[in-house]
Amino acid sequence: MQALQAALEKLEEVKDLHTLEELRLLVLGKKGLLAHAFAGLKELEQEEKTRYAQELNRFKESFSTLHAQKKQALQALELQVRLEAEKIDVSLANTHSGGSLGHPLNYTKERIITHFTQRGFKLHLGALVEDDFHNFSALNIPPHHPARAMQDTFYFKDHKLLRTHTSPSQIHAMQTQTPPIKMIAVGHTFRRDYDTTHTPMFSQVEGLVVDTGVHFGHLKQVLEEFLNAFFGSVKVRWRSSFFPFTEPSAEVDMSCVFCQQKGCKVCKNTGWLEVLGAGLVHPEVFKNVGLEGMQGYAFGLGIERLAMLSCEINDLRSFFETDLRMLEAF
Ligand SMILES: [Zn+2]
Incomplete structure (x- = not known):
């Protein structure tokens, strides 16, 4: 559970889409932390098993929600950066000098x-x-x-x-x-x-x-x-x-x-x-x-x-x- 908490904190601070994806795989991936935690449930007593499973499900939900929000925000930011970089200044003088009668x-x-x-x-x-x-x-x-x-x-x-x-x-x-x-x-x-x-x-x-x-x-x-x-x-x-x-x-x-x-x-x-x-x-x-x-x-x-x-x-x-x-x- 400590590792999961740490991952959630890390998620808050992610600054790029690549790291975000790495973190998603670490937690939600097939062999990720959550899968491992769920697999460990079978070794617990019934009562404890139920409580712990609920806790894991709650965690999964908050992680997924936060992940989706982060992803959307980072994508918007990336688009903004690209638009800035590819901006064309339409007020620049025309360098195309030739007049033409068409093809x-x-x-x-x-x-x-x-x-x-x-x-x-x-x-x-x-x-x-x-x-x-x-x-x-x-x-x-x-x-x-x-x-x-x-x-x-x-x-x-x-x-x-x-x-x-x-x-x-x-x-x-x-x-x-x-x-x-x-x-x-x-x-x-x-x-x-x-x-x-x-x-x-x-x-x-x-x-x-x-x-x-x-x-x-x-x-x-x-x-x-x-x-x-x-x-x-x-x-x-x-x-x-x-x-x-x-x-x-x-x-x-x-x-x-x-x-x-x-x-x-x-x-x-x-x-x-x-x-x-x-x-x-x-x-x-x-x-x-x-x-x-x-x-x-x-x-x-x-x-x-x-x-x-x-x-x-x-x-x-x-x-x-x-x-x-x-x-x-x-
Ligand atoms: Zn001739």
């Missing part, structure tokens, strides 16, 4: 959206998770097409997938609206790819115009106007190409903005930079959404690609690293 990707995206919405294109964001029909079949991408391969596409268990391009938004728009349709879809797209020129997540802008009498001349005018507005005065070159969802299809190049076509590393000495893909909407796509016989055009471009060219950034991966110096330089 190059957001800045580029906003510029593109502004350009097209000012010309009557309605902005669609679309869902990131799509089904096979909207991402592939409806866009005339048949089952054996390489774009569907497991190594390119992130699939979910239930045949859903992360959209590999913004084109599913075209399908949704044509399924839910009656022409004329004039829209752009903007947002993240996903493919299983990672190197200096590919990242698993990238962003696209997609344009779609559906109306009777729409022809290639309209498409050319819209895109040439866009490139000149975006990059300043550039020459534009159209090369025939192939995409499953457009017919005819074209790739669009513009004169190199870095060397004015004298030849440089960026344009690989050709004087031209690839910037866009475009074409007239394939009749099969119209058939898939119940708009047979309709005319329209579509185009697509990568926001990262345009940001790299317009902000003179040469490593795609730097967009996804949080380097303030890059943002400040920009």
Whole structure:
């Protein structure tokens, strides 16, 4: 009982949580003083045993109560000390000097959206998770097409997938609206790819115009106007190409903005930079959404690609690293 009394006195004076815990184990632990005292009861006579057991129980109660109070007080004190130490002086002068237009990707995206919405294109964001029909079949991408391969596409268990391009938004728009349709879809797209020129997540802008009498001349005018507005005065070159969802299809190049076509590393000495893909909407796509016989055009471009060219950034991966110096330089 003397040892127990001493422990109770010690408890009064404890100044830190570590010592408090040591003391708790010494008294209340499995092999602690109390357990030992209770074990010793069996050697006593009945009357004495009862009296002593009551005394031990009373002790246990007062020790536990005091321990709980001490613990609470010490924890509050510790928090107070930490808050003092980690205090931030918000009145200090700002050492961050650089002004910035924001992240190059957001800045580029906003510029593109502004350009097209000012010309009557309605902005669609679309869902990131799509089904096979909207991402592939409806866009005339048949089952054996390489774009569907497991190594390119992130699939979910239930045949859903992360959209590999913004084109599913075209399908949704044509399924839910009656022409004329004039829209752009903007947002993240996903493919299983990672190197200096590919990242698993990238962003696209997609344009779609559906109306009777729409022809290639309209498409050319819209895109040439866009490139000149975006990059300043550039020459534009159209090369025939192939995409499953457009017919005819074209790739669009513009004169190199870095060397004015004298030849440089960026344009690989050709004087031209690839910037866009475009074409007239394939009749099969119209058939898939119940708009047979309709005319329209579509185009697509990568926001990262345009940001790299317009902000003179040469490593795609730097967009996804949080380097303030890059943002400040920009
Ligand atoms: Zn060049």
